[in-house]
Amino acid sequence: MLSALITSSSLAIASLLIGFALFVAWWQFGRRIHALIWAFSFMAATIGHGARIIGGPLSGHNDLLAMLACHASVASFAFLAWGFGLRAGRDNRLTFAFWGVATLALLLCYFMIGGAEGRMLNRIITAGADAAMVAIIVATIKAASRRALMLRFLFVGYGAYICSVAATAWLARDGGMIGGPVFFAVLSIGTPTGMIATGLLTLLIVAADLAEELRRQAIADPLTGLLNRRGLEQQVAPIFASSRAVRRPLVVVLADIDHFKSINDQLGHAAGDAVIRAFAAHLHSIGRKGDLVARIGGEEFALVLPGREVHEAVALVESLREGVPAALRGIASADRITASFGIALVSDGETFEVTLGRADTALYRSKKGGRNAVTLEPPPELARAV
Secondary structure, three states: HHHHHHHHHHHHHHHHHHHHHHHHHHHHHOOOOOHHHHHHHHHHHOOOOOOOOHHOOHHHHHHHHHHHHHHHHHHHHHHHHHHHHHOOOOOOOHHHHHHHHHHHHHHHHHHHHHHHEEEHHHHHHHHHHHHHHHHHHHHOOOOOHHHHHHHHHHHHHHHHHHHHHHHHHHOOOOOOOOOOOHHHHHHHHHHHHHHHHHHHHHHHHHHHHHHHHHHHHHEEEEOOOOHHHHHHHHHHHHHHHOOOOOOOOEEEEEEEEEOOHHHHHHHHOOOOHHHHHHHHHHHHHHOOOOOOEEEEEEEEEEEEEOOOOOHHHHHHHHHHHHHHHOOOOHHHOOOOOOOEEEEEEEEOOOOOOHHHHHHHHHHHHHHHHHOOOOEEOOHHHHHHHH
C-alpha cells in the first residue's frame, strides 16, 4: 500500500512538472498550440495519479475514484494524440470519437455495473482507449527520417505494453487466472517508465521544433517570408555544385524597385513595406520549383534560376518587369511603380559571389540607362572575345 502511494505521488509530481514545462514552452516560445495540448495531457495524468493517492484514505469511494482515474488516463492519452495531430496538421475527429466512446463506456460501467467487476471493465476500457490513442499517434508520425522511425517504434512498444495491461486486467478479474497484486505489479512496472519517457519525448520534440523555427528565422526575411542573404548563400551552394557537375545552365538575377526612397519619404515606411511585400509576391509567383527568390537588402532582391538558358531567363525577367506596375498598382496609393533588373549567366568555375557581382553590374547599367529595364551582363569569356 505504501509503495503504491509513493509511486503515485512521484508520478503525480513528475506529471505536474512536465506539464508545467510544456506550458512554459507554449507561453514563451511562439504559442505553439500542440505544446499547450500536451501540457493538458500531463495535467490530466496528474489528476489521475492524484485520484489514486486519495483512494488510499478514502477507501469507501474506491469505485468513484477508480472511475475518475480511468477518465484522467483516457483524457491524458487523448490530449497527447490531439497534440500530435495538431503538430502534423491532421484531422483529429478520430481521436475525439475514441475519447467520447471511452468516456461513455466508463460512465456506464460506473453507474450500471460498479463493484469489482465494474473496476475491472473500467481498466480494460481505459487500456483499450489508451492503446487506440497510441495507434493514432503512430499513424500520425511521418516515417521520413531515422528519428521518426525510432519514435514510431517506441510508441508501438508502449502500445503493446498498454495492451498487456488490458489482458492482465481481464486475467485478474474475480475468479480469473491471476490475482490483483499481479495486475498492479504489471501496472507499476510500465506506467512510470512510459509516462516519463513520453514526457521527455514531447519536451524534446518541442525543443526540436523551436530549434527549427530559430533556424528558419535566421535564414528568412521577416517582412516578405523569402530567403534572406544568409539563407540564399546556404541554399545556392548545392545548386551551383549540381549545375557545375552536370553542366546545366544557371542564371542569377538582381532586381531593384525604382525610386523606392521617394516612396518611403512621401508615403511613409508602412507604405514602403507594403510595396516590398507586393513586389516579393510578384517575383515569387512567376518562379518554378527549384528557383530561389531572396530579399538581400532594402528594396533589392535576387533570383537564382537553375536549368534555364539565357534566352529563357531574359524572357522570364522581361515578363516580370512588365508585370510590376500591375502587380503593385494601388499599393499604399503610390503612383506607377517600376523595377530594374540585371542578369548574369554563371560561367565555368565561377562562384556565386562573382556571378552576383556581375548581375549587380548589369543592374547598375539598367539604373543608369533610365530604369525600368532589363540588362544582360555577358559572360567573362564572351566579353574578352569582344
